[in-house]
Amino acid sequence: MSSSTSNFFAATLAAAVALVVSSQAGAQSAPLSAQESDPNVMGWMQGFPPPADKIITQPDSVYFSFPRLRWSVCHLREFLPTEEISRGLSAPVPLTYPSASEFAELRAEIDAVTFMPQNSDAEMTWEQSLYANYTDGMLILHKGEVVYERYFGCLEEDGKHAIMSMTKSFTGLMAEIMVVEGLLDDTALVRDIIPEIGDSAFATATVRQVMDMTTGVQYSEDYSDPNADIWLYSNAASPLPKPEGYVGPNGYWEYLQQVMPEGNHGDAFHYKTINSDMLGWIISRVSGQSVTDVVSDRLWRRMGVEQDAYQTVDAKGVPFAGGGITAGLRDLGRLGQLMLNEGELNGQRLFPTEVVAKISAGGDRSKFGDGFPTFGAGSYTSQWWVLHNAHGAYAARGVHGQTIYVDPTAEMVLVRLSSFPKAQIGFIDPTSLPAYQAVAEHLMATRP
Amino acid sequence: MSSSTSNFFAATLAAAVALVVSSQAGAQSAPLSAQESDPNVMGWMQGFPPPADKIITQPDSVYFSFPRLRWSVCHLREFLPTEEISRGLSAPVPLTYPSASEFAELRAEIDAVTFMPQNSDAEMTWEQSLYANYTDGMLILHKGEVVYERYFGCLEEDGKHAIMSMTKSFTGLMAEIMVVEGLLDDTALVRDIIPEIGDSAFATATVRQVMDMTTGVQYSEDYSDPNADIWLYSNAASPLPKPEGYVGPNGYWEYLQQVMPEGNHGDAFHYKTINSDMLGWIISRVSGQSVTDVVSDRLWRRMGVEQDAYQTVDAKGVPFAGGGITAGLRDLGRLGQLMLNEGELNGQRLFPTEVVAKISAGGDRSKFGDGFPTFGAGSYTSQWWVLHNAHGAYAARGVHGQTIYVDPTAEMVLVRLSSFPKAQIGFIDPTSLPAYQAVAEHLMATRP
Known part of the structure; x- marks a missing residue:
């Protein structure tokens, strides 16, 4: 394993650069399969106490x-302070x-849908x-109805799961709502x-450049360099007391105050998590609320969700704001449905239609460049990924394969x-995006 | 401030020894009043970021x-890992x-109730x-109806509050249910x-001795001694990575494995938090569940509570199990009502009446001894405090004045x-227990 996948902060902070799968996959030994690595099969944290090698x-x-x-x-939350x-x-x-x-019939039908993976x-x-x-x-909702819902591994219907960089889309949505409403x-x-x-x-970047990640800011991800920005940011982000002699920034916002330029603002999309945390700071300064409270007030208290969500915090x-949220599967489905409905849910309008129209x-x-070949010729705006495909699809995406x-x-x-074992979305897209398209076409054909 | 009140773990682990208030109070400078120390008045954590001296x-x-x-x-939870x-x-x-x-009338009436503090x-x-x-x-419930509810300081109706040693009564209740049901x-x-x-x-202690804290176990609380057991336990309990060179126990259970004897089991009540964590371990071993899951399954999922609760964890x-729970005010009221109803709530029986009868x-x-003069000649059983007063009252109690x-x-x-500023319940009881009795008598007289 590279160190990029063995650190919660670094994994989320990483650019999730898509690699050409064919040239890389063969060079690495295959990890345990999904079934082999199922936490229940591995026996993690079972017993009181668990065996030493299972803790x-x-x-x-x-x-x-x-x-x-x-x-x-x-x-x-059992490892980190959270809000x-x-x-x-x-x-x-x-x-x-x-x-x-x-429901059982729908599941059987969908399970049997076939598609051709990329490459x-x-x-x-x-x-x-x-x-x-x-x-x-x-979870799949079609025309507002649940047509597919399955749980595996550590997750159950009343559990929650880290969504990592999907958090950015929460942050971006809050910013876009504030922009459309004239607050930002x-x-x-x-x-x-x-x-x-x-x-x-x-x-000197504009808020929009921060929202769309077209800022010209330096952020190196050379994992072999202990002074790479990704490690400095990871250290700044850690809520644990800093080690003796630590002189770097403490917390997300101190880190952001010392970012160096690289290129020009507005020239190109560069997927760098520091933009999302910059945006979180902007949202909090303008709203007078933490991003957790903004999301609670604008979404979570008004969407009829089943579970509280939570977000990791710095010291x-x-x-x-770039990766800390954990939430339940169905509640994320409610958010997706709210987006599909262009701001309405359960008969209530939560924000103007223009918000979704813009995203x-x-x-x-x-x-957009060519950094994400498996995603295709898309774009990134307000911290959402837009496919520009025939269906007009768009997505929130997390680095271990999470998505709305x-x-x-x-x-x-x-x-x-x-x-997914690797924090590299380029390995995940090839068997994901074509599958989503195939299920979409199946539902259109079978439930017109 | 003594160190006993400036450490979350130590505060909960402390025996909360009642002192003779009259001889001590004068020797210390008065802390800020409740109004002066209100977190909203102090301005803690306001602003993005807050001023450096308010973080x-x-x-x-x-x-x-x-x-x-x-x-x-x-x-x-914003400082500690939690479950x-x-x-x-x-x-x-x-x-x-x-x-x-x-409701407004009831509040005015209760606010005006008078009583004579101890001493x-x-x-x-x-x-x-x-x-x-x-x-x-x-929160006060009378005959199952809310007659009084007020929030101050950091708490709001949808917030939660650390209950510290009231946690012990959750642990004890779970154990007593398992005993009555024949599982333990x-x-x-x-x-x-x-x-x-x-x-x-x-x-060599019995489960009952652990439940009633009549074990003969050594547990020193000399705060000036850095090797006192309370500091060793506090260090073991901390979820933070251990400092370099640390050789002590890691976690509650490793600590419990090396406790030395002091006196004989069964001789006398000694309020020592290590009993509660010993009981937590017993509950988990017998039930095959963490105490959080036991409380969730036996109480929280069945009481119609409004909010999830949470519990701090070790590394x-x-x-x-001796002090880690945080919960909402009304949900704790539901638990109190469940106790008053001897195991029934919302028309459902959650455990046999015998459980409450025994407690x-x-x-x-x-x-019981004379370690808690402000509490009176009571007793402690199944991790609940019993007043043995004319009303047959009993209580869960936390070290900063929390109670059911x-x-x-x-x-x-x-x-x-x-x-309360000090982790010393002997300062709190004199203006608490007589007040509770006075309100009880007021309610009996005015709402017969």
């Missing part, structure tokens, strides 16, 4: 390395299900793709909103929670 | 020292309230006692249930969450 404990180089991470993605994203005190609004017999000439079934991608939970000026410079950003490269209590329209494709995938043409919302 | 951060000698602790008691006590996914069952006008010749009103005790939340033999020796307890002094994920009958008063107080004669349940 998962600090530091994150242990608890967040494969195969242990397959247990830890459902238990992040609640409260659902409030009201009753959940249940999701809509077909009859039990129809492959061997057909795969939907069900095979779940295991290929180390799926922990899969996306043409403003960061330094005009946060003067103490000082000489940081972020100072100063600042939530990790789903996508960003400037000419700036919204397909407006098929009226389909799909949520996957997963714990 | 509350690690370690616990900072975040859990007065007046900061008045903020931190509502935010423990959820899940309420499940169903709708909460609302508490019963009188009409708004009647005092100056009458105090109920409302004054709330401030005298740094109350953060007060309280005459068994600890070593017969947990062979790896080895040569620990606990080995191996073992919940702190409310109390333990062996001859063993059940008065069967008055059909009253009272829950207080609070953050």
Whole structure:
């Protein structure tokens, strides 16, 4: 395992650079399969106490390395300080299900759907793709009704799962709502909103450039260099007391104050998590609330969710706006449905239609570059990934394969929670994106 | 401040020894009043970021020292790893309230109730006692109906508060349920249930002695001695990575394996938190579940609670059975009502009546000793405090003044969450216990 996948912070902070799978896969020994690495099969944390070799404990180089991470993605709060994203005190609004017999039939049909993975000439079934991608939970809503729901590994219907970089899409959605409502000026410079950003490269970026990750900021990810930015950020982010003699920044926001420039703002999309944390700071400064409270007030208390969510924090209590959220599968489905409905859920309008219209329209494709070949010629805007495919699909994406995938043409919302061994989404897309498209087409054909 | 009040673990682990208030109070400078130390007045953690002198951060000698602790008691999960006590996914069952006008009238009446504090010749009103005790939340149920509910300081109706040693009563209740249901033999020796307890002094104690804290185990609390057991336990308990060169026990259970004897098992009540963690281990070994899951399955998923609760854990994920729970005020009221109803709530029986009968009958008063003069000639059984007063009252109690107080004669349940500056319950009882009795008598007289 490279160190990139054995540290919770670094894994989320990483660019998840897509690699050409064919040239890389052969060079590495195959990890345990999804079935072999199932936490229940591995026996992690079973017994009181568990056997010494089955205890998962600090530091994150242990608890967040494969195969242990397959247990830890459902238990992040047991390792890290966290802040609640409260659902409030009201009753959940249940999701809509077909009859039990129809539901079973739908599942069998969907499991049998076939598709052709990228760079492959061997057909795969939907069900095979779940295991290929180390799926922990899969939920599909079609026309507002649950048509598929399965749990694997560490996840159960009343459990929660780390969504990692999908967190960025929460942060971006909050910012876009504030922009559309006139609370946040996306043409403003960061330094005009946060003067103490000082000489940081972020100072002269616009809010929109931060939202779309087109800032020109230096952020190196050379894991072999102990002074690479990713390690400095990871150290700054850790909520644990700093080691004796530590002189670096303490917390996300101190880190952001010392970011160096690289290239020009606005030139190109560069997937760098520090933008999301910069955006979190902007949201908090403008709203006067932590991002956890903003998400609670704007979404979680109004969506009829079943479970509180939570978000990891740094040593100063600042939530990790670029990757810290853990939530339940169905509640993420509710968020996807809210997006599909362009801001309405359970008969209530939560934000203007324009918010989703702007996100789903996508960003400037000419700036997207070729860093994510498995994703295709898409774009990234307001911290959402836009496919620019025939169905107009867009997605929130996490580095171990997590997603909320919204397909407006098929009226389909799909949520996957997963714990793929590598923090490299380029290995995950080839058996994911074609599968989502195939299921969308299947649902359109069979439930017109 | 003594170190006893500036460390979360040590504060809970302390015996909360009652001191003769009159001889001690004068020797210390008065702390900030409840109003002066209100976290909203102090301005803790306000702003993004807060001013440097208003940030509350690690370690616990900072975040859990007065007046900061008045903020931190509502935010423990933001400093420590925790495990959820899940309420499940169903709708909460609302508490019963009188009409708004009647509710306002009841509050005014109760606020004006007067009583005579212990060791005092100056009458105090109920409302004054709330401030005298740094109350953060007060809920009173009479005949199953909420007659009084107020929030102060860091707490709001949808917030949660550390209950510290009230956690012991959760642990004790779970054990008593298992005893009554025949799952746990309280005459068994600890070593017969947990062979790896080895040569620990606990080995030869009975489960009942552990439940009633009449074990003969050494546990020194000399705060000036860095090798005192309370510091060793506190270090073992910390979920943070151990310092370089650390050679002591890691986690609650390793600590328990090396406890030395002191006196004889069964001779006398000694309030020592290590008994509660020993009991937690016994519960988990016998049930095959963590104490969080036991409480979730037996109580939290079945009581119609509004909020998940949570419990701090050690570095191996073992919940702190002696002090780690944080919960909402109303949900603690539901637990009190469940006790008053002898195991029934919302028309459902959750455990046999015998459970409450055994707890409310109390333990062996001859063993109680004189360590808690402000509590009176009571007893401690199954980790509950029994007053043996005319009303047959019994209570769960936390070291900063938290309580669930059940008065069967008055059909009253009272829950207080609070953050008294000192971790010394002997300062808190004199303006608490007489106040509870006065309100009970008031309710009996006015709502017969």
